[in-house]
Amino acid sequence: MPAACSNRPPCWRKRMSENNIEALQKLAKPHYEELKKLDFQLKPAQRAKIPLQDMPVQEARLRCKNTNEVALGYTPMQAVVEANRCLQCKSQPCVEGCPVRLPIRDFIKSIAIGDFAEAIRLIKVDSLLPAVCGRVCPQETQCQVKCTLGKMLKDPEQAVSIGRLERFVADWERSQGKIEPPLCRPDSGKRVAVIGSGPAGITVAADCRRAGHAVTVFEAFHKFGGVMMYGIPEFRLPKAIVEAEVELLQRMGVQLLPNFLVGRTRKLQDLLDKDGFDAVFIGIGAGLPNFMGIEGEHLIGVSSANEYLTRANLMRAYERGKAATPIIEAKRVAVLGGGNVAMDAARTALRLGAEEVYLVYRRSAKEMPARAEEIHHARAEGVQFHLLRNAKRVLGNAEGRVTALECLCYELGEPDASGRRSPVAIPGSEYVLPVDAVIVAIGNSSNPLIRQTTEGLEFNKWGNLVCDEDGRTSLPKVFAGGDIVLGAATVILAMGQGRKAAAAINKMLAE
Amino acid sequence: MIIEPYTILYKEQLSAHVYLMRVKAPHIARERQPGQFILLSIDHDYGERIPLTIADANLEEGSITIIFQTVGYTTKQLATLEVGDELAVLLGPLGQPTKIEKLGRVVCVGGGVGIAPLHPIAKSMKAAGNQVICVLGARNKELLFMEDNFAAFADEVIVCTDDGSAGRKDLVTAPLKELCQMDEKPQLVVAIGPPIMMKFCVETVRPYNVPVVVSLNTIMVDGTGMCGGCRVTVGGETKFVCVDGPEFDGLKVDFDGLIQRLQAYRSQERRQEEQHACRMQQQAAVLEKKNV
Numbered sequence: 021m022p023a024a025c026s027n028r029p030p031c032w033r034k035r036m037s038e039n040n041i042e043a044l045q046k047l048a049k050p051h052y053e054e055l056k057k058l059d060f061q062l063k064p065a066q067r068a069k070i071p072l073q074d075m076p077v078q079e080a081r082l083r084c085k086n087t088n089e090v091a092l093g094y095t096p097m098q099a100v101v102e103a104n105r106c107l108q109c110k111s112q113p114c115v116e117g118c119p120v121r122l123p124i125r126d127f128i129k130s131i132a133i134g135d136f137a138e139a140i141r142l143i144k145v146d147s148l149l150p151a152v153c154g155r156v157c158p159q160e161t162q163c164q165v166k167c168t169l170g171k172m173l174k175d176p177e178q179a180v181s182i183g184r185l186e187r188f189v190a191d192w193e194r195s196q197g198k199i200e201p202p203l204c205r206p207d208s209g210k211r212v213a214v215i216g217s218g219p220a221g222i223t224v225a226a227d228c229r230r231a232g233h234a235v236t237v238f239e240a241f242h243k244f245g246g247v248m249m250y251g252i253p254e255f256r257l258p259k260a261i262v263e264a265e266v267e268l269l270q271r272m273g274v275q276l277l278p279n280f281l282v283g284r285t286r287k288l289q290d291l292l293d294k295d296g297f298d299a300v301f302i303g304i305g306a307g308l309p310n311f312m313g314i315e316g317e318h319l320i321g322v323s324s325a326n327e328y329l330t331r332a333n334l335m336r337a338y339e340r341g342k343a344a345t346p347i348i349e350a351k352r353v354a355v356l357g358g359g360n361v362a363m364d365a366a367r368t369a370l371r372l373g374a375e376e377v378y379l380v381y382r383r384s385a386k387e388m389p390a391r392a393e394e395i396h397h398a399r400a401e402g403v404q405f406h407l408l409r410n411a412k413r414v415l416g417n418a419e420g421r422v423t424a425l426e427c428l429c430y431e432l433g434e435p436d437a438s439g440r441r442s443p444v445a446i447p448g449s450e451y452v453l454p455v456d457a458v459i460v461a462i463g464n465s466s467n468p469l470i471r472q473t474t475e476g477l478e479f480n481k482w483g484n485l486v487c488d489e490d491g492r493t494s495l496p497k498v499f500a501g502g503d504i505v506l507g508a509a510t511v512i513l514a515m516g517q518g519r520k521a522a523a524a525i526n527k528m529l530a531e
Numbered sequence: 532m533i534i535e536p537y538t539i540l541y542k543e544q545l546s547a548h549v550y551l552m553r554v555k556a557p558h559i560a561r562e563r564q565p566g567q568f569i570l571l572s573i574d575h576d577y578g579e580r581i582p583l584t585i586a587d588a589n590l591e592e593g594s595i596t597i598i599f600q601t602v603g604y605t606t607k608q609l610a611t612l613e614v615g616d617e618l619a620v621l622l623g624p625l626g627q628p629t630k631i632e633k634l635g636r637v638v639c640v641g642g643g644v645g646i647a648p649l650h651p652i653a654k655s656m657k658a659a660g661n662q663v664i665c666v667l668g669a670r671n672k673e674l675l676f677m678e679d680n681f682a683a684f685a686d687e688v689i690v691c692t693d694d695g696s697a698g699r700k701d702l703v704t705a706p707l708k709e710l711c712q713m714d715e716k717p718q719l720v721v722a723i724g725p726p727i728m729m730k731f732c733v734e735t736v737r738p739y740n741v742p743v744v745v746s747l748n749t750i751m752v753d754g755t756g757m758c759g760g761c762r763v764t765v766g767g768e769t770k771f772v773c774v775d776g777p778e779f780d781g782l783k784v785d786f787d788g789l790i791q792r793l794q795a796y797r798s799q800e801r802r803q804e805e806q807h808a809c810r811m812q813q814q815a816a817v818l819e820k821k822n823v
């Protein structure tokens with residue numbers, strides 16, 4: 021096996037604590053005192069000198085044995101100190117980077133003076149799911165990459181921690197007791213059907229309900245929340261947060277129907293023609309997992325990350341002895357891919373008792389699409405990265421169970437059209453990694469069900485729904501947004517598209 | 532729009548390990564077509580989702596009929612539920628409906644609990660104007676069920692048991708072969724049953740150039756095409772049984788791969804049943820103590 025393949029961080033077991041809460045609070049304290057002394061009136065140069073506040077996390081050696089949330093969130097003092105690093109730029113480049121253009125500078129200003137209530141109010145004008153987005157948005161490629169402070173300090177990692185601050189105020193709000201549902205306009209007599217309860221669907225349901233329309237959400241699964249519920253694990257996004265958002269919809273008067281697969285339980289067109297809905301929003305997500313198409317992919321022990329994570333999260337297979345749903349039990353696991361889904365699968369495998377977890381990714385660390393924080397956490401927990409490697413075939417025994425993965429080494433070639441240097445296989449560099457499970461996390465195609473069962477809807481060659489800026493599809497009264505339009509994307513983009521579609525639906529229904 | 536609770540309206544034991552239930556589900560009864568199935572679970576949080584074919588539907592009652600054999604954890608638990616109890620999850624109808632058309636002579640082969648999903652298909656084939664010959668197989672007389680339901684519409688019903696306790700002492704492939712050898716070859720064979728039976732039916736039919744449709748029952752999680760747990764190889768391509776199936780061209784199905792993948796969680800399932808038995812014993816012990 022090539023030496024470069026094993027790059028497990030050498031010291032992860034020895035380090036006693038990684039960002040423990042007391043230590044971090046102690047670090048923040050003198051800065052907080054100083055801020056108070058200055059009555060929070062600082063010059064930009066002084067602000068730039070305040071050190072970045074790290075977020076407390078569960079210790080790596082403990083957390084990879086439990087399913088509790090890894091990141092613990094800022095303390096109020098830390099949040100205030102971090103917020104005071106913001107330079108309050110006139111041009112607000114951070115807002116440019118945000119897909120829904122949250123008033124970042126302004127909410128940070130409120131946090132900086134300790135007005136958390138105002139901060140969350142400002143966020144909620146544009147975002148419905150701040151507790152989720154603060155946790156799962158790829159801030160380092162959106163708002164934080166544009167941040168003036170990061171540029172000034174010549175290190176994007178030194179940007180203001182916008183995501184952590186967003187998370188902090190959202191959690192603060194929940195900690196203050198029951199959240200009041202937003203006011204809804206008087207009943208309009210119009211009815212909106214929302215298909216899918218992921219971030220796109222939740223957003224449309226809330227916005228249309230607020231405009232006074234009766235809203236019904238149809239969800240195929242028995243629980244609501246889409247990928248936030250079945251895909252993203254508890255240790256990264258506690259399910260209680262998603263459940264609270266869903267409950268809020270219920271309290272607003274949105275009707276939520278589980279176990280309802282539009283296309284099969286009822287045709288989409290029938291919702292409009294026979295069931296009296298005035299508009300339909302399609303937010304069914306990406307669905308259909310891709311496989312590698314290599315030898316041995318049907319062996320026992322090979323599964324898609326979607327299947328593995330759904331068994332673990334939604335079906336609670338991690339609660340052994342309680343859950344009826346089985347899950348692959350493996351000591352050595354290979355995960356194929358380099359995105360958030362791959363990181364989640366790898367870290368879930370650790371928590372389910374795997375001793376060795378290898379992440380096999382075709383490009384180098386720089387190209388990994390996963391959030392920087394997840395890559396960092398995965399490494400700290402002991403996931404071993406096999407970069408510039410790709411799976412060639414899966415090997416199995418006579419019973420058809422996986423025994424090993426044969427990998428091939430790659431090197432980076434010339435940059436392609438997108439500017440990324442594409443990996444080129446090194447002939448003869450095959451090596452065998454003994455494993456008893458292989459989890460495939462190389463992306464999704466779009467689910468064909470609605471396409472198969474609805475006439476007149478236009479899809480592109482990748483199977484994604486074609487719509488205009490406002491989410492209008494080729495069928496009258498039918499709108500769409502989220503992963504089914506974008507391909508596998510992000511929570512914030514799904515929410516952003518939901519917002520636009522809801523505005524268009526509300527406008528149509530007002531006419 | 533309201534979804535009523537999935538209440539069990541009727542329960543009957545058809546044979547040693549086979550049960551029939553009618554469950555309230557007007558929205559599924561309304562849309563279902565022959566060949567389609569449902570996914571159910573009996574516990575909202577900790578249940579497992581299992582696929583079962585819809586054997587029949589009653590629009591008046593707003594119910595669907597499921598017929599299942601107690602093989603794994605969930606089917607055994609399901610069998611302990613009674614009329615009035617509710618299922619936690621019921622999703623359907625799923626899968627592509629059977630293509631029903633007038634072809635001429637259609638042979639329908641059902642083995643074991645596969646006899647149940649065969650029933651609505653055979654009946655619709657008859658209604659479409661076909662001559663329908665049904666071959667029903669079971670290990671013995673006790674395990675056989677529904678033969679009267681088939682006799683009510685079929686042009687001919689051939690029963691086979693392994694021990695000869697009912698009908699012919701033969702495997703279903705024997706009469707199937709005879710039917711293929713007749714001058715008037717069948718235009719279509721439909722085979723539903725244990726994978727190994729379907730495999731042998733396909734091999735029996737293959738030399739006679741008769742199309743054969745099989746209905747596959749794999750492990751499933753979501754039933755919507757999202758997880759890929761139900762994948763099989765058909766004609767060298769990966770197909771998802773829940774959205775592309777459950778019916779496929781039998782001549783193209785990789786049965787060995789299918790049979791292998793069905794074993795994926797067997798050891799865990801066995802342990803689970805043991806654990807469950809263990810918990811039941813503990814509960815019994817607690818109850819006994821209380822009584823003392």
Ligand SMILES: Cc1cc2nc3c(=O)[nH]c(=O)nc-3n(C[C@H](O)[C@H](O)[C@H](O)COP(=O)(O)OP(=O)(O)OC[C@H]3O[C@@H](n4cnc5c(N)ncnc54)[C@H](O)[C@@H]3O)c2cc1C
Nearest residue numbers: 216218219220240246247251282304305502503509510511
């Ligand atoms: C493991 C994993 C980790 C991720 N990590 C991140 C991350 O860190 N950050 C980030 O921003 N994004 C992440 N993503 C991506 C993000 O979750 C998605 O982009 C987002 O959830 C898409 O939202 P959506 O509303 O379009 O669809 P989804 O969340 O996919 O929801 C669609 C819902 O529709 C239901 N449905 C489908 N078909 C039907 C039908 N016919 N009838 C009724 N209901 C139907 C589905 O069951 C599902 O509940 C991750 C995704 C995965 C899988």
Ligand code: SF4
Nearest residue numbers: 106107109114167168
């Ligand atoms: S770019 Fe950075 S420093 Fe400037 S306002 Fe936005 S968060 Fe603050």
Ligand code: FES
Nearest residue numbers: 754756758759773
């Ligand atoms: S059961 Fe998940 S894709 Fe078919």
